[in-house]
Every structure is written in C-alpha cells, then in structure tokens.
Amino acid sequence: MQAQSKGYGKRIRRFRWTGERLEEVGVMTPSADGGRCPADVFIVGAGVQVPDHLTSAAIDVLDQCQEIYSILPRSTSRLMPSRWASKTRDLQEIYQRGGRRLDVYREEINLIWQAARSNPPVAYLTVGNPVVFDSVTAGLIERAKCGDMSVRVIAGVSSVDAIMADLGIDYAPGIQILEASSLVAHNIQPRNDIDCLVMQPNVFGTAFVTMGRKPCAAALWPLRDHLLKCYPSDHTVTYITCSVRSGNPAHLESFPLSCLGGTEMSPQTxxxxxxxxxxxxxxxxxxxxxxxxxxxEFERNYR
Structure with a gap:
C-alpha cells in the first residue's frame, strides 16, 4: 500500500511565460490527496530553452513542491521564478566533486528519496524530457516500484525534438536514436538506410564525470571506427548542440565521418x-x- 503524500492543500498560483516574464493566470487549490496529480516525487522536464519551454503543468507542480532538486546550470536557474529560489537545491555541486557517474546518480537519487520521505512532495528538475537518457529519472522510477512512495513524470520538450526542429527534418519514415557509448559497448549496428541520431558523444567512452574536462581526439576514435563499419568514410555527419536561449541558433558543424574526433594536434570541439x-x-x-x-485491399480490411 502506498503511503499518503503530505504537504498538499495550499492554494497554488498558476502562471504562464509570456516570453519576457511569468504572468499569473489563476489559482488552483489541490485536494488533500494531492489534487490533480498526487505524488511524493515529481520528475519534471524543464525543456531545452528554459524558462520558455516550461509547461503550465511543470509550473503547477513546482509550485506545489516543498523542495526542488535541480541539475539545471546555474546560469539557467537564475532565470526561474524567484519564488522557487529558497526551496531549490543545486545538484550540480555533486557533479563538481567528480567520480563515477553511477555513484553520482545514486547519491542524487538517495538525496531526493530521503527528502520526499520526510517532506513530500519534492521535485527532481532536469533538462529536456526527463525520460530521455536520464539515469536519475530511471533510478527514481525503479525505486518507486517498491510501493512505499509514488513518482509522477511531467514531460518536457526533449533535446531530440529540438534537434529535429533545428535541422528541419521530419522523423518519418523513422529515425534511430542511440546513446554513443552503448552503441559501441553493445556492438549495435545502425541501419545505414535510415537517419540516425547519436546522443551524448561528448561523454563517450567513460564512466566518469567529465565536467571541466575536454576529451582528446583518441577518445572518439572507437566510436568513429565502429560507425565506419556501417557508413562510408566520406559520409557527411553533423554535430548539433541546441541553443538554450530563445532566438539563438543551434550550433551545427558538418564534416566527413572519418574526421570524427579530429587529430591529436587538433581535436574536435x-x-x-x-x-x-x-x-x-x-x-x-x-x-x-x-x-x-x-x-x-482497403475495402476488405477496413470496414
């Protein structure tokens, strides 16, 4: 049986982002059991461009929560509503200590879970869509399967959505979305007749936190060599980094696949x-x- 969440029942002011400021659009009073979306832990996607991509559902939930555990960059956090500042906890400090990423993720999960147990509801606020390559989200959802506390995911605009919009390419007839290290570790052979999006090449090939470090060219060569099994060496590929500010263009860099990683004298950014x-x-x-x-055939199969 799930434990009942506490800390609800406040009048929640609702806002929307106008492009320049948050504008109040009404008030919501959640019921004693958590109102429209009861949970002990809310996993909230902030989108790619913050605060522009924050949904009204995300704003409602973050207003409800007693604490917000955020991995947003500090430069982005400063753009969030000031009323959240006193209850926001910066998880970037855990990353700055370095170490294995799995250990960092476990520490974050434990911290959020303990906070939810003592003072629910709490939020884990992450970039993009929280279920797109986010190990903390996966860990919180897995822990909730024990049944003593509940978790709810609030979707956001994912980096995949933003990438395809920046490229101006439709998903149809399909697209392969693969994580760079897993691609090599599990010997996944992408189809070369369908577009492919390789996520997180900037942390390829290491289990450790890369914050503050830049990879050498050789770090990317195993990924390059693996992809060359499926594509010609002169096949043009593109690095894309979406803008986190509205109105700013994404950064695109195209080059032959054989140049992935660069050289020892001139490693790629x-x-x-x-x-x-x-x-x-x-x-x-x-x-x-x-x-x-x-x-x-249509008449026979669709009646």
Missing amino acids: LGASLFIPAAVPLKADEYFSDRFRDQS
Whole structure:
C-alpha cells in the first residue's frame, strides 16, 4: 500500500511565460490527496530553452513542491521564478566533486528519496524530457516500484525534438536514436538506410564525470571506427548542440565521418549530439507496396 503524500492543500498560483516574464493566470487549490496529480516525487522536464519551454503543468507542480532538486546550470536557474529560489537545491555541486557517474546518480537519487520521505512532495528538475537518457529519472522510477512512495513524470520538450526542429527534418519514415557509448559497448549496428541520431558523444567512452574536462581526439576514435563499419568514410555527419536561449541558433558543424574526433594536434570541439543521415535509400517491399495502394485491399480490411 502506498503511503499518503503530505504537504498538499495550499492554494497554488498558476502562471504562464509570456516570453519576457511569468504572468499569473489563476489559482488552483489541490485536494488533500494531492489534487490533480498526487505524488511524493515529481520528475519534471524543464525543456531545452528554459524558462520558455516550461509547461503550465511543470509550473503547477513546482509550485506545489516543498523542495526542488535541480541539475539545471546555474546560469539557467537564475532565470526561474524567484519564488522557487529558497526551496531549490543545486545538484550540480555533486557533479563538481567528480567520480563515477553511477555513484553520482545514486547519491542524487538517495538525496531526493530521503527528502520526499520526510517532506513530500519534492521535485527532481532536469533538462529536456526527463525520460530521455536520464539515469536519475530511471533510478527514481525503479525505486518507486517498491510501493512505499509514488513518482509522477511531467514531460518536457526533449533535446531530440529540438534537434529535429533545428535541422528541419521530419522523423518519418523513422529515425534511430542511440546513446554513443552503448552503441559501441553493445556492438549495435545502425541501419545505414535510415537517419540516425547519436546522443551524448561528448561523454563517450567513460564512466566518469567529465565536467571541466575536454576529451582528446583518441577518445572518439572507437566510436568513429565502429560507425565506419556501417557508413562510408566520406559520409557527411553533423554535430548539433541546441541553443538554450530563445532566438539563438543551434550550433551545427558538418564534416566527413572519418574526421570524427579530429587529430591529436587538433581535436574536435564535440557537439551534444551527432546526426548521421541515411547513406543509401530505403528499398520498398514491392508486394506490400502493391497491397498498400490497392483499393480492394482497403475495402476488405477496413470496414
């Protein structure tokens, strides 16, 4: 049986971001059991451009919470509503101590869970969409399966959404989304007839926190060599780092795949993601394509 969350029942002022400031749009009074979205831990996605991408659902939840545990950069946190400042806890300090990323994630999860147990509800505020390559989110959801406390995820604009918008490319007919280190560690062979998005190349090949460090060229060569098994060496790929400020363009850098990582004398400045367009066209199954266009098949199968 789940423990009932405490700390609810306050009148919650609702706001929306106008592009220049937060404007009050009403008041919500949650019920004793947590109102519209009861939980002990809210996992909140801030989007890519903060505070522009904050949804009304995210603002409502962050207003409810007793504490907000944030991994947003401090420069971004300063743009958040001032009423949240006194209850916001900066998790960046844990990263700055360095060490193995898994140990950092466990420390964050334990800290958030203990806070939720003593003074719920609390929020974990993260960039983008919280279920897109976020180990703390995964750990909190896994811990909630024990059943003693509840977790709710509030979606945000993901980096994948922002990347495709910045590139001006539709997801159709499909796209492969892979994490750089996992791609090599598990010997995943991407299809070369469908666009591929490789996430987190800037922390490729290490289990340790990279904050304040820059990779040498050789750090990326295992990723380069793995991708060259699937794509020609002169295939053009693009680093993309989305802008965190509205109105600013994304940073794009295109180059041949064989140059990934750069050289020892001239290592690359890595992007947050690597976009690899399809190298060969898709081939359609002729039998299925004929059925797909056949009106008699349509009449028979859709009534």
